[in-house]
Amino acid sequence: MLKRFRLEEPESVKDASDFLARHGESARVYAGGTELLLVMKEGLIQYERLINIKNIAGLDEVKLDDGVIHLGALATHCKLASSTLLQERLPAFVRMEKNVANIRVREVGTLGGNLSFAEPHADPGTVLMVLGAKLVAGKSSSRREIPVEKFFVDAYETCLEADEILTGIRVPLLPSHSAVAYLKFGYLERPSVGVALFLAVDGGGKSIADARIAVGCVGPAPKRIEEAESLLKGKGFDEASRLISKAGEIAGDASQAISDLHGSQDYKEHIVQVLLKRAFHQAYGQCQPGGKGQGGLHG
């Protein structure tokens, strides 16, 4: 049973932001509630007011907007997973969304809610990190765009200000001859390790023009691992294949993994290494001209 709270249902970002500014820590934005209601049921946190933002029009759109993919913050995982636009432009993102939590959570939970709650054991943030996404936050009379790398501050903590609401996520179109792979591992209810890789190859498909690596779930927040990326950039496939284990080791070390119920630090770091290797081969194959194989989510 939940403790009693008041429901506010603003119809604009401005009104929602005003509520938040007025009530501070005693109010919280509520969308799908799939994370929020769980911790409220556990009694870990209480709010006097929940600000239901689902009546704000236009926050759930998924569209191509001036050469950039716009994902509305209120788009449910289900809506994202079934978008033909996204299947065409961001197939790895769609595959990740299809496998978030379970079917019931996907039906109700929103991308914006997932990102704002900043639960460490989650998938979307890690993938958005290698996609170069920007998160759009709005308040009363202003808005700003936040790169994903800056968004996650710590476990359950984002850089959103008290009166700011996440309204959308903007993802640049992927260049040709590039691919994204996201592999995750887990045996509990939430994922224990998640590794996302973006690879771009040069025109001939021979060497790696760009690499972006992000590790999620093991530490307090998803993390870009630039040190591992620079090991791969500019290398041909053979050399990169030789270096990928080292890159995985670096990624594991840098991921801030800690020992907990999901596994020991050593174990998680090792899994990071394994998943990066698999992601590398999967993504590289998809980068090749004509190589549009899908690959597995679990490697």
Added chain:
Amino acid sequence: MAKVTSKRVKGQLIPISLTINGTLHEIDVEPHELLLDVIRDRLGLTGAKRSCDVQVCGACTLLLDGRPVSSCTLLAFEARGREVMTIEGLAQNGKLHPLQEAFIEHGGFQCGFCTPGMILTAKTLLDENPDPTEEEIINFMQGNICRCTGYKKIIESILAAAKKMKASSSRI
């Protein structure tokens, strides 16, 4: 953060009308009431069960506008203006749904606790995909947990129901 007690928050009633198993209901709910509690305690429809209470097991599954949701983690007012289907609403005029028949014929349940959730979720699958492969069934049903059967009979029941439903629809 100031300590919040229920007394500080004034009661707020939200009048909602919703269709449950085809019947229109008009009730007042407080914002913090959960759909599962309203369905079970106020409407007496006890097919949906509170089991894990963290929306992982699927025993509390209800269909909201035909889509499966965890009623243990859904605020009741979210069902306003929408159609809810519970397991009690599946049989029509005393006739069991092919899924219910199949679960009985093929031993798709033992204690029955997970079964309402299983059947409602399977219904969603078959409505979407009338001819699923075993792999598609396993994938779709991944979020519904059973502690008794080992799942084999559940999958068989769903396959059998699909076959039955295809056969009867092709006769039309």
Added chain:
Amino acid sequence: MRFEKEIEILNSKEKVWAFLWDVDRFITCVPGCKEAKTVEAGKSYTAMMVEKVGPFRVEFPMGIEVLESQAMSHIKAQASGSDSRVGSRLKVEIDVRMKEEGEKTHLSLGVTVDILGKLATLGHSIIKRKADLVMEEFAQAIKNRLEGVS
């Protein structure tokens, strides 16, 4: 969960020992520790441990018992408290060993933290990370205080 920390303080054993028992000054070094009171000097104390992780806040009113102490040498203490709001209990065992090394005092700090109840399952990783940070901040703070920096 077990945490160990070695702290080197540029100050005498006597000053460090006195500091450890000066409750009001000591608790300023422990992040999250508020309202410390002496119940029986040298034997029992109370304090409030308040920690915040993102939007989550826990408050553990702790009772602290000194189990063993040998002047200028070591202290062994035990603390426990419950936060009924989150249905959890915090138990801490502390042992401090002190050694003089020329002009420096070397503190060997060993802390065993046990969380029981809801937080144990839900917050295991968070608690571990937080406890690591607390130890780190404590070590820095006690150094600063005793080395005359702050």
